[in-house]
Amino acid sequence: MTATIIDIAKKAGVSVSTVSRVLNNKPDVSKETQERIRATIKDLDYSPNKVARNLVLKRSNVIGFIASDITNASFPELARGVVVKAKEYGYSVMFFDAHKDSRVEKEAIGLLRSKQVDGIILSFNEANRDELLKLRDENFPVVQIYRKSSESMISTIAIDNVANGYLGTKYLLDAGHTRIGHITTGDLTQSGYERKLGYLKALTEANIDIDENLIVEGVSSVEAGRECMERLLELKSRPTALFASHDVLAIGAYDAILDRGLSIPGDISVVGHDNIEIAKMIRPRLTTIDTFKYILGQASVDLLIEEMAVESHQCKELVYPGELVVRDSVRIL
Amino acid sequence: MTATIIDIAKKAGVSVSTVSRVLNNKPDVSKETQERIRATIKDLDYSPNKVARNLVLKRSNVIGFIASDITNASFPELARGVVVKAKEYGYSVMFFDAHKDSRVEKEAIGLLRSKQVDGIILSFNEANRDELLKLRDENFPVVQIYRKSSESMISTIAIDNVANGYLGTKYLLDAGHTRIGHITTGDLTQSGYERKLGYLKALTEANIDIDENLIVEGVSSVEAGRECMERLLELKSRPTALFASHDVLAIGAYDAILDRGLSIPGDISVVGHDNIEIAKMIRPRLTTIDTFKYILGQASVDLLIEEMAVESHQCKELVYPGELVVRDSVRIL
DNA sequence: TTGTAGGCGTTATCAA
DNA sequence: TTGATAACGCCTACAA
Numbered sequence: 153m154t155a156t157i158i159d160i161a162k163k164a165g166v167s168v169s170t171v172s173r174v175l176n177n178k179p180d181v182s183k184e185t186q187e188r189i190r191a192t193i194k195d196l197d198y199s200p201n202k203v204a205r206n207l208v209l210k211r212s213n214v215i216g217f218i219a220s221d222i223t224n225a226s227f228p229e230l231a232r233g234v235v236v237k238a239k240e241y242g243y244s245v246m247f248f249d250a251h252k253d254s255r256v257e258k259e260a261i262g263l264l265r266s267k268q269v270d271g272i273i274l275s276f277n278e279a280n281r282d283e284l285l286k287l288r289d290e291n292f293p294v295v296q297i298y299r300k301s302s303e304s305m306i307s308t309i310a311i312d313n314v315a316n317g318y319l320g321t322k323y324l325l326d327a328g329h330t331r332i333g334h335i336t337t338g339d340l341t342q343s344g345y346e347r348k349l350g351y352l353k354a355l356t357e358a359n360i361d362i363d364e365n366l367i368v369e370g371v372s373s374v375e376a377g378r379e380c381m382e383r384l385l386e387l388k389s390r391p392t393a394l395f396a397s398h399d400v401l402a403i404g405a406y407d408a409i410l411d412r413g414l415s416i417p418g419d420i421s422v423v424g425h426d427n428i429e430i431a432k433m434i435r436p437r438l439t440t441i442d443t444f445k446y447i448l449g450q451a452s453v454d455l456l457i458e459e460m461a462v463e464s465h466q467c468k469e470l471v472y473p474g475e476l477v478v479r480d481s482v483r484i485l
Numbered sequence: 486m487t488a489t490i491i492d493i494a495k496k497a498g499v500s501v502s503t504v505s506r507v508l509n510n511k512p513d514v515s516k517e518t519q520e521r522i523r524a525t526i527k528d529l530d531y532s533p534n535k536v537a538r539n540l541v542l543k544r545s546n547v548i549g550f551i552a553s554d555i556t557n558a559s560f561p562e563l564a565r566g567v568v569v570k571a572k573e574y575g576y577s578v579m580f581f582d583a584h585k586d587s588r589v590e591k592e593a594i595g596l597l598r599s600k601q602v603d604g605i606i607l608s609f610n611e612a613n614r615d616e617l618l619k620l621r622d623e624n625f626p627v628v629q630i631y632r633k634s635s636e637s638m639i640s641t642i643a644i645d646n647v648a649n650g651y652l653g654t655k656y657l658l659d660a661g662h663t664r665i666g667h668i669t670t671g672d673l674t675q676s677g678y679e680r681k682l683g684y685l686k687a688l689t690e691a692n693i694d695i696d697e698n699l700i701v702e703g704v705s706s707v708e709a710g711r712e713c714m715e716r717l718l719e720l721k722s723r724p725t726a727l728f729a730s731h732d733v734l735a736i737g738a739y740d741a742i743l744d745r746g747l748s749i750p751g752d753i754s755v756v757g758h759d760n761i762e763i764a765k766m767i768r769p770r771l772t773t774i775d776t777f778k779y780i781l782g783q784a785s786v787d788l789l790i791e792e793m794a795v796e797s798h799q800c801k802e803l804v805y806p807g808e809l810v811v812r813d814s815v816r817i818l
Numbered sequence: 819t820t821g822t823a824g825g826c827g828t829t830a831t832c833a834a
Numbered sequence: 835t836t837g838a839t840a841a842c843g844c845c846t847a848c849a850a
Contacts (some may be wrong), residue, residue, distance in 0.1 A: 154623075167837045173827060180835055203545065203601045204537045204827030207842045214579070214600075224566050225762075232555050235582045244596060246547070247580040248566045264575060267547070268536045290487075301832055372767060403766050410768060429558075430763045433707060433736050435743060489843055500821045505845060513819055536842035541826045 155196040164192045164285070169228020175200055184220050198451050206268060214244045215456060216272040217262035222249040225400065225428035227275075233449020234273060242456055243270070254280045262371070271456045273297065282323070293459040297452050298343065307459055308469045309452045311443045317397070317475040320423045320441055321384055323360050323476055324393045329421060329485030331366070333391035335380040335401045338369035347397040347425060366391055370401070377404020385412055392420060399424040399440055400433050406434060417483035427477055436480035443474050488529040495524045508533055532668055536679055539601060547577045548789060549597035549605040551590055555582040555607040558733065558761035559778050560608075563630070566782020567606060570617045574790055576603070585611045598625070606630065626792040630785050631676065638738045641802045644776045646676050649807040650683020650730070653756045653774055656809055657726045658691050661818030662754060664699070666724035668713040668734045671702035679756060680730040699724055703734070710737020718745055724816070725753060732764050738768060751815035760810055769813035776807050 157175070161168045166185055173181050193197075206212045208449055217234055219227055231247075238245050246269060250257035257274075261283055264272055271293035274284075284306050287294050289459045295307045322331050334351045336345030348367070355362060368383050370376030377400060384391060385408060392468060396402035402424035408419050416436055424440035431438040451470060459466065490508070493502045506514045507522045525531075539545045550567055553720055564580075570580050579602060583590035590607075592618055597605055600765055604626035607617075617639050628640045628644055636680050655664050667684045670677030675745060684701070688695060701716050703709030710733060717724060729735035735757035742753050749769055757764060757773035764771040784803060792799065 159824045160823080168828085169830080169837060169839095170835085173836090176829080182835060185835085199595065199599045200599065201827050202599045203536055203539045204842090205533075205829075207540055207827080207844090210842075212536065217580075221497075222568070223561050228556050228560060232582055232615075235555070235580065244600065245580055247568065247578055249565055262532065266532045266535045267577065268534065406768075430766060433763060434767055435739075490845095491843080501844080502822080502846075503820060506820090509845080515819060518819085534843050537826090538845075539826095540828090540843080541845050543826075 155198040157198075157200065160196055160198050162191050163187045175361075210268075211270050212268045213242055214246050214267075214269050216248065216260070216267075216269040217245045218248045218250055218260045218264075218272065218274050220250045220257065220275060221252050225430070226426060226443070228278065229445035230449040233446040233451075234453055235449075237450040238343065238452040241453065243453070247261055258283050261287070271280070271295075271460050273452050273456055278359055280471065284388065288465055291465050295452050295456045295459060297448060305465075305467045307455055307467055309346070309448055309455060310469065310471050311343075311348075311448070312471050313346030314353070315348040315442070316425060316441050317347035317395070318354045319474065320347075320395045320425060321351045323352035323439075323478075324395060324421060324423055325354060325360075327393070327421065327482055329391075329393035330358075330360055331389065331391045331393070333366045333384045333394045334397070335370065335384070335405060335425065336369050336397040337372050337376060337401075338367075339484065340369070341370060344369075344372075344397045349452070351395055372398050372400055374400050374404040374407070374446045377401035378408045379404070380407035381405035385414075390420075392485075393423045394420060396424050397429045399426040399438065402438055402440070403430065403434060406438075417481050421482040423482060425474075431477075432479065437477045439481045440477055441474040442477050444472060448472060458462060488531040490531075490533065491530055493522065493525050493531050497522045502610060508801075516641065543601075544603050545601045546575055547579050547600075547602050548786070549581065549593070549600075549602040550578050551581045551583055551597075551605065551607050553583045553590065553608060554585050558763070559759060559776070561777035563608060563782040566779040566784075567786055568782075570783040571787035574786065576786075579605075584596045592615050594620070604628075604793050606785050606789055621798055624798050626789055628785050628789045628792060630781060638800045640788055640796075640800055642781055642788060643804050644676075644781070644800065645804050645806045646679030647683040647686070649758060649774050649776070650680035650728070651687045652683070652807065652809055653680075653728045653758060654684045654687035656772075656811075657728060657754060657756055657815065658687060658693075660726075660754065660815055662724075662726035663691075663693055664696075664722065664724045664726070666699045666701070666714075666717045666727045667730070668701055668703065668710060668717070668727065668738060669730040670705050670734075671700075673702070673704060677702075677705075677730045684728055705731050705733055707733050707737040707740070710734035711741045712737070714738035714741035718742070718747075725818075727753060727755045729755065729757050732761045732771065733757040735771055735773070736763065739771075745768060750814050754815040756815060758807075764810075765812065772812045772814045773810055774807040775810050777805060 157168050157171050161171045171189055174186050215238055235245055248260040257280055273295050275297040288305055297309045335408035336348045339345050368380040372450045383401050396405055409416055424438050427440045431440050490501050490504050494504045504522055507519050548571055569580055581593040590613055606628050608630040621638055630642045669681045672678050701713040703713045727738055735755050742749055757771050760773045760775035764773050
């Protein structure tokens with residue numbers, strides 16, 4: 153039986169309201185009683201029951217965080233940003249993994265709400281537009297990460313995929329490459345789609361004809377990257393450079409290239425996207441685009457806090473540009 | 486204003502207890518009223534306030550999970566195991582990152598408890614023995630992951646580090662290597678210390694004299710691995726093989742070896758430990774020891790649930806053996 | 819089969 | 835400066 157506010161009130165010879173006052177640092181309580189109460193609190197090792205407090209306050213000081221896939225390489229940094237920032241604001245985070253399953257995601261939303269979380273951060277979600285609209289209608293604080301959604305009217309922290317796709321491709325172009333392959337998750341994911349747009353834009357701008365054969369599509373995995381690259385290598389006129397829409401794809405591409413006895417960047421230059429931890433560990437170290445995941449995680453809770461403070465549902469959209477991290481996988485011609 | 490049990494009681498023309506009964510699938514409620522109530526629940530999109538429920542039930546159906554470092558490469562799989570298994574039991578998980586700071590860890594424990602979590606899983610913690618003892622004394626369910634603690638009397642899920650160290654070294658021995666270096670976190674971490682014990686045991690068993698010069702110590706990071714390997718490479722009689730106590734160390738060692746123009750496994754064979762995701766992506770693919778992190782995460786929840794069910798604090802200790810994953814980084818002599 | 823009422827541990831309003 | 839007391843939303847004897 154852990155102590156309650158009543159226990160300490162009795163022991164200190166005061167009423168519960170007085171105890172509650174010192175607990176919440178309210179004014180109007182004499183120095184002496186204050187000290188006496190503080191002492192007995194320490195004495196009984198008492199700590200207020202947050203559940204009871206939440207019930208009356210109607211707020212829990214916890215925010216929900218739903219990752220669409222916890223094994224995503226970008227997750228750890230992102231999560232750390234969320235947790236760190238939440239703590240700064242005095243919030244704890246309750247955590248769910250949706251396994252990329254939108255049904256699970258929906259369940260998580262319901263559970264989180266029934267647990268009275270004060271707001272929800274969704275990352276990487278692929279669907280559930282209806283759920284989101286419902287939340288919005290109820291004026292419930294939510295922010296999405298990584299998914300622009302001007303149409304869905306939910307506050308969002310996103311990265312500028314088009315600009316990043318452009319950035320990566322442009323770098324290759326500037327290095328003198330003209331035959332640049334692109335491995336992409338394509339229309340399978342919004343991010344892939346957008347990065348491809350950037351890739352196309354850079355080529356078009358450089359007056360290079362788009363060769364559809366140079367664009368191969370696969371899911372976001374090492375294996376897919378490998379397969380895609382193999383297809384590229386079989387082309388009669390193979391590319392001298394590659395822009396992969398995700399680092400994992402680039403890593404798969406490495407395998408295919410190196411297994412053919414080709415060299416990176418000697419024969420083929422590679423630029424990735426995401427700057428996952430592995431990028432700087434593989435050889436040659438991968439030139440890629442950093443997306444500041446830790447910062448994004450933090451920004452998402454900033455935005456959520458803002459959302460919670462404001463009366464009516466706003467709909468801010470913060471788009472973060474990426475930054476090219478030059479390492480050793482591109483050959484300057 | 487979201488609906489409460491009273492709202493639906495009124496609307497359905499029954500008392501709150503009856504509603505509560507159907508909410509909790511209790512018997513003794515007629516088919517008709519049951520249906521009527523279910524209907525209005527659906528109608529008002531009602532979902533019980535878990536905070537209120539927790540207050541009376543004195544249980545929250547959430548378990549706390551404190552990672553000592555969320556950026557640890559083993560974390561994602563472990564966390565997934567925890568989250569998945571917890572969900573199976575109907576539990577949610579509230580999540581903290583201690584940044585390896587035992588003060589933060591202590592805070593997290595306090596916070597989690599004040600939030601009335603039903604149990605706590607601690608992973609990778611380095612210190613806070615006092616906190617743990619306090620929890621044990623209060624009969625509060627806790628399980629530690631990765632840290633054997635026979636002395637601390639807390640239930641634990643651990644991996645058999647000594648056996649694993651032996652396993653990795655023995656494999657190198659069986660491959661014909663006799664001059665085997667060891668990069669270790671040494672006495673800095675319990676896991677490193679134990680794996681080193683395994684390394685020593687294997688050598689001793691093979692009647693190979695221990696050469697202290699072959700054992701270098703550093704923190705668990707790629708950079709440290711690199712530096713340690715450099716020292717090994719400067720030896721007049723350099724090793725032909727290496728057992729690294731952590732994959733990240735092995736990856737750093739790769740850098741040092743390859744930068745010298747040496748080949749893996751041609752000149753130097755490498756065995757790691759952990760089987761982090763990167764291990765199969767680097768080249769040559771790293772032979773290492775898998776520790777079944779996903780399973781461990783799940784097992785920790787199983788154990789915690791067991792702990793919660795039992796009256797008195799038990800103190801089970803489950804030790805999981807690792808498994809060698811043979812890939813391409815070892816040369817058979 | 820259903821309803822009444824007390825209690826879970828806090829906070830907050832209103833008196834004293 | 836302090837103390838009763840009514841919420842908060844739910845569950846659970848106990849009664850009816």
